[in-house]
Amino acid sequence: MIRMDEDKFHSFIHTLVSIKESIKFCKVCAGLTELEICEICSSPIRNSKLICVVEQPEDILFIENTGEMSGKYHVLNGSISPLDGIGPDKLRIKELLNRLKEEEIEELLLATNPTLEGDATAGYISSSLKDSGIKISRIAHGISVGSTLEFADQYTLGKAIRSRLPF
Secondary structure, eight states: OTTSOHHHHHHHHHHHHHHHHHOEEOTTTOOEESSSSOHHHHOTTSEEEEEEEESSHHHHHHHHTTTOOOEEEEEOSSOOBGGGTBOGGGTTHHHHHHHHHHSOOSEEEEOOOSSHHHHHHHHHHHHHTTTSOOEEEEOOOSSOTTOOGGGSOHHHHHHHHHTOOOO
């Protein structure tokens, strides 16, 4: 960029500013969009009975790239982290609970990160909804496909053993 032509550089900066000004948070899921309600939330072909809960807006893109998620999303804007002073009240958990009261949801897929904070957040949400009648599921954790056991840390290997599936 230092060697970039002055006009091209200013055009690049202007484009970045324009993009930043046009991007906002979806009023339903808090994902990134240029619209009031994102294309996923407003889509009539998405499964509106399935909500995938993620920590950050960019997590939606990663999950969408798999082609495996047919439902809609809810962004928490972080995870529970007592050491950082982040409790459930600082996340969009209340909005999630309100959404579950207003919409006919059959399943909630908790796709928080496989960290202590992500697990604590998933556990908190799950316990908050234990009597709701909504199916609560969690993304699987464990050893990466194509990896070997020798490169797995104890937490990941332990999680893989606890999350084992019948063969």
